[in-house]
Amino acid sequence: MNKYKKITLDGLIYQNPTFMLVLGTCPTLGLINSAYSSLGMGLTVLVILTLSNIIISALRKVIPGAVRIPCYIVIIATLVTFARMCLEKFLPDLYDSLGGFLALIVVNCIILGRAEAFANKHTVAESAVDGIANGLGFTFALTLMGIICEFFGNGSLFGLQIMEFKIGMLSKPAGAFLVYGLCIAVFVYCIDCFERAKRVKANKLARENLLKEAA
Amino acid sequence: MGTFIAIVLAAVLTNNFITVKTYGICPFLGVSKKTSSAFGMGIAVTVVMVLATLVTYPIYTYVMVPLGFEFLEIIFFIFIIASLVQMLEVIIRKISPSLYNAMGVYLPLITTNCAVLGVAELVIGDMSSILGEGVAMNIGWAAAYALFAGVGFTLVMVIMSGLREKLNCYKTHKALAGFPIAMVTACFICMAFAVFSYIR
Numbered sequence: 001m002n003k004y005k006k007i008t009l010d011g012l013i014y015q016n017p018t019f020m021l022v023l024g025t026c027p028t029l030g031l032i033n034s035a036y037s038s039l040g041m042g043l044t045v046l047v048i049l050t051l052s053n054i055i056i057s058a059l060r061k062v063i064p065g066a067v068r069i070p071c072y073i074v075i076i077a078t079l080v081t082f083a084r085m086c087l088e089k090f091l092p093d094l095y096d097s098l099g100g101f102l103a104l105i106v107v108n109c110i111i112l113g114r115a116e117a118f119a120n121k122h123t124v125a126e127s128a129v130d131g132i133a134n135g136l137g138f139t140f141a142l143t144l145m146g147i148i149c150e151f152f153g154n155g156s157l158f159g160l161q162i163m164e165f166k167i168g169m170l171s172k173p174a175g176a177f178l179v180y181g182l183c184i185a186v187f188v189y190c191i192d193c194f195e196r197a198k199r200v201k202a203n204k205l206a207r208e209n210l211l212k213e214a215a
Numbered sequence: 216m217g218t219f220i221a222i223v224l225a226a227v228l229t230n231n232f233i234t235v236k237t238y239g240i241c242p243f244l245g246v247s248k249k250t251s252s253a254f255g256m257g258i259a260v261t262v263v264m265v266l267a268t269l270v271t272y273p274i275y276t277y278v279m280v281p282l283g284f285e286f287l288e289i290i291f292f293i294f295i296i297a298s299l300v301q302m303l304e305v306i307i308r309k310i311s312p313s314l315y316n317a318m319g320v321y322l323p324l325i326t327t328n329c330a331v332l333g334v335a336e337l338v339i340g341d342m343s344s345i346l347g348e349g350v351a352m353n354i355g356w357a358a359a360y361a362l363f364a365g366v367g368f369t370l371v372m373v374i375m376s377g378l379r380e381k382l383n384c385y386k387t388h389k390a391l392a393g394f395p396i397a398m399v400t401a402c403f404i405c406m407a408f409a410v411f412s413y414i415r
Contacts, residue, residue: 022394025240026329070297077290085286100236103289103336107327109241173237174405181398189390 004129011133017110018141019187024110027101028142029180033171035158037097038146042139044087044102046132048079049111053131055079056119063120072115073106080106110138141183149179218350219359224414225345226363232330233371233401234408239330243372244397246321248383253376254369259321261365263303264334267296268361271335272354292335297326330368334361374404 017023024045031037055075056063063071084102087095095102105111114134119127150156153170155163169175232238239260246256271292279285304322308315325331338357346356378400387396 022244023241025244026237029237029240070294073293073297074290077293081286081289084289100238100333100336100340104238104329104333106289106293107329107332109327112327169406172405172409173234174402174409176237177398177402177405181395181402184398185388185390185395188395192390 003126007126007130008133011130011135012137012140013191016137016141016187017113017134018138019184020191021113022184023113024108024138025180026104027108028145029173029176030101031098032142032145032149032176032179033153034097035143035146035150037094038142039139039158040091040094041098041101042135042142044083044098045105045108045110045138046135048076048083048105049114049135049138050128050131051079052076052111053114053119053127054124056115057122057124057127060120068120069112069116072112076111076115077106110134145176145179145183148183149175218346218356221345221347222356222359223363226360227367227370228408228411229414230345231367231371231408231411232333232364233368234405235412236333238333239328239368242321242324242328242330243375243401244394246324247372247376247379247397250373250376250380252321253372255318256321256324257365257369257372259318260325260328260330260368261362263296263300263322263325263328264331264361264365264368265358266303267292267299267331267335268338268357269354270299271295272338272357275339288336288339292332296331296335300326330364334364371404371408375401378404 011017013020015021018028027041027045028038031041052072052075056072059071059075080103083105084095087098087102114130118130122130147157149170150158151162152167153172153175155161155166167175170179226232230236233240233243242256242260247253274291274295275285275288279288279291300322304315307318307322338352338360342352342356342360343350345360346352350356375397379397382396382400391399
């Protein structure tokens with residue numbers, strides 16, 4: 001069980017694909033001007049990433065090592081084509097707001113990266129958990145920044161107008177770059193402080209134990 | 216002539232791939248630490264973009280649309296781009312080893328670059344806002360658009376690498392060092408490029 005907990009925590013926080021590894025930046029920067037489209041993008045990537053991880057880890061003994069990257073790309077491209085058809089049929093407004101970035105999921109480094117770094121070495125269950133964790137990490141990061149950008153840039157949340165005050169720059173790519181950069185900095189800083197506090201606590205505990213033993 | 220100028224202005228300035236469309240950010244942040252490597256990456260991306268458009272546009276218009284399998288465009292395009300990059304790498308290594316040393320290292324990275332797939336997807340989509348009324352899309356305009364989109368990409372890469380070289384001389388806070396400060400820098404480039412959106 002501990003193994004799954006570690007995979008989940010890695011995907012969500014310690015190796016968060018958006019904040020810690022800075023992967024999949026193009027859709028992030030292109031879509032965080034609206035919370036709805038960034039949430040939709042996150043969930044689409046979550047589904048595709050989980051499915052591609054499951055398929056690739058199930059086929060990891062079949063795919064020959066020398067041509068594995070083209071094989072992964074075919075699998076991912078097929079899934080993206082399916083996702084595109086489903087969205088076009090069932091969620092046309094989300095399909096319109098994602099625009100060209102829907103097709104570009106196929107070159108999203110997170111999906112190929114997880115396939116190469118994780119799914120081709122681990123079992124199906126582990127890969128599925130990894131896909132869900134990384135997808136949730138991506139969704140969380142995108143939605144957080146989407147909410148920030150939309151609230152301050154447009155004065156609304158998920159399309160619902162809340163206030164009149166707005167900073168127009170934040171709904172443009174320039175604001176997306178700014179918010180993304182500052183979010184990474186804050187996230188890294190928080191994790192750093194958290195790790196340091198944990199280390200100090202562990203050191204204190206160790207010293208107390210040592211003193212107790214000595215006494 | 217008017218259409219050509221419109222394409223140049225749109226692709227390089229008003230609809231710049233990095234600052235307006237946010238395509239191809241991975242190389243923009245990853246390979247922009249030195250001006251020479253940024254320039255090499257920009258040229259490599261430009262070459263691959265033009266070649267990819269020259270191959271994918273006719274295949275889409277003359278093969279996939281008449282046969283009715285447009286829905287396979289993503290799979291086809293990514294395969295064409297991947298094999299094109301591989302072929303280009305082999306050819307350049309054979310013809311000019313010095314060019315290969317300068318540009319070849321960036322080629323494998325380009326397969327998973329959104330800018331290349333992005334331009335292939337854009338030129339088969341609705342381009343009427345850029346071409347103007349009554350101008351039909353053809354392979355020449357598609358290639359011109361790809362070429363100047365690549366030029367715009369290279370321009371922003373070189374600007375960014377110059378700024379980042381200067382930035383290396385200063386000490387930044389530990390949390391801001393690396394990607395965050397690069398993104399804040401990119402924010403200012405974007406703001407500068409946003410001024411061009413007033414060109415009509």
